[in-house]
Amino acid sequence: MIKLREKIKHGLYSTNIFVHKFPIKPKTDKNRIFLLGTPLFMNYGDQAISLAELQFLKRQFPSKEIISIPEDAVYQQLPVIKKIINSTDVIALHGGGNMNDIYPLQDEQRIAVIKEFTDNRIVLFPQSTSYDLSNSSSSFFELKENIENRNNVYLFFRDQYSMSFMKNNIQLKNIFCVPDIVLSLRVNSGMVDRQNKITTFLRRDVEKVVNENVINLVKKVNKEYNVEKSDTADTFWMEHVVTKWNHEKLVKKKLLEFQSAKLIITDRLHGMIFSIITGTPAIVFDNSNHKIKNAYESWFKDIPYIYYVEDTDNIKNVYSKIDELMNGRTQTYTMPDFSSYYAELIRALSRTS
Structure with missing residues (x-):
């Protein structure tokens, strides 16, 4: 049994006051994207990722219904989703930097989703990896076992090292490198007084x-x-x-x-x-x-x-x-445009490839 302290540490526990009720509608003709594993804990990087994911999905797929399930409720909702999901619906998994041996509970949840939805396209939002393959108990090996040679699993990584590591160690054709999804976030560029600090x-x-x-x-x-x-x-x-x-x-x-x-x-x-x-x-x-x-x-x-x-x-x-x-002079710079780098991610989520 995983200790409560560990569940809190990894963001996999919350009391009822934190968990939304999820009135997921029955089967529908409208295509859906289920975004699974978004965080409720206050890491602003992870919160920015989930916000960027939701905005990205709504912006790119305005005709699709986007259903977000936080990580606390994924296990609870898997049977519900299984009953009502259509073959054309897509499962998207929350991105971040937790595909490693530090946060095995995150992989445990990803593996459970991948096992459950063998007939649906599964798309992993941009992640980083840092597995230790000399560690025989690494969650990497179970992950590899469940996604290898799956034609409907698409993995996106936010740096060249992570992409190369996975390509070299997993037999899967759909592995890509794109920027962290937060770089797609639309930030208000209105004037803010910069302080000398x-x-x-x-x-x-x-x-x-x-x-x-x-x-x-x-x-x-x-x-x-x-x-x-x-x-x-x-x-x-x-x-x-x-x-x-x-x-x-x-x-x-x-x-x-x-x-x-x-x-x-x-x-x-x-x-x-x-x-x-x-x-x-x-x-x-x-x-x-x-x-x-x-x-x-x-x-x-x-x-x-x-x-x-x-x-x-x-x-x-x-x-x-x-x-x-x-x-020197106080200066605000213009952020580079990363939008063109997400083309493969858009194709994977749209099921046109």
């Missing part, structure tokens, strides 16, 4: 890389500049119950923190991505499973306002870059 979004969890040089840099920055400490994960997530009414508002509020800063310092993937979509300069460090490095090298190397720190043993130039940015 640095905002830090630094990890405090298992994915954090502890480097003495980075620690000293942060200490120095705290002494010399106006620094506001924040994060893209909310420790007190129960204070922010996510509903369909406040979902977008919560994400926009977090993005406003990026828009109002002159510089971001982060070791979170969505710290970097939120900086990109708000046009905010950022100093970026890698995390333990390298999903930041992999995403940066796949998509973001040419973005002039993102400064990825490759060598944390030699960061003297980082100090000078911070000085340059903080003492």
Whole structure:
């Protein structure tokens, strides 16, 4: 039996006050996309992903009914969906960065869905992977067993490393690389007064890389500049119950923190991505499973306002870059257009391929 603490940690538990009732309609002639596994816990990166997924689906498929089921309720709703699903309906699985050995419960749920719907197209929104194949108990092996040679399973990964890893280790023709779906999010580009401050979004969890040089840099920055400490994960997530009414508002509020800063310092993937979509300069460090490095090298190397720190043993130039940015003219950059990169994802979800 999985301990309650572990269920909460992985976002797979909630009391009844958090779970929506799902009055899923009976069979219908209208094609549907079922988006399964969206989070209720307050990680703003994951919340931005689910918001972007929903907006993407509604924008690209206005004639289809979009039904979203949070991860807390997936197991409960599988029998209901099984009874009413049409052969032309598509199952979409929530994206993110949890296809690895750190979060096995997420794979457990994905595998359950893949097993249940053998006749429907299943599309995984962009994910990152970092499995350890030397670990014989890795969830990767059961995942591989259930999707290998399935013609109706489409896997999308948000960096070249993840895509190459899966192509090299799973016999599946439908594996693609597209940007993180948050880069499709439409952000209000209205004027926001940038304050002369640095905002830090630094990890405090298992994915954090502890480097003495980075620690000293942060200490120095705290002494010399106006620094506001924040994060893209909310420790007190129960204070922010996510509903369909406040979902977008919560994400926009977090993005406003990026828009109002002159510089971001982060070791979170969505710290970097939120900086990109708000046009905010950022100093970026890698995390333990390298999903930041992999995403940066796949998509973001040419973005002039993102400064990825490759060598944390030699960061003297980082100090000078911070000085340059903080003492220079306040500037908001224009986010690159990533829309053309989602063509394969759109084709997979539309069932035209």
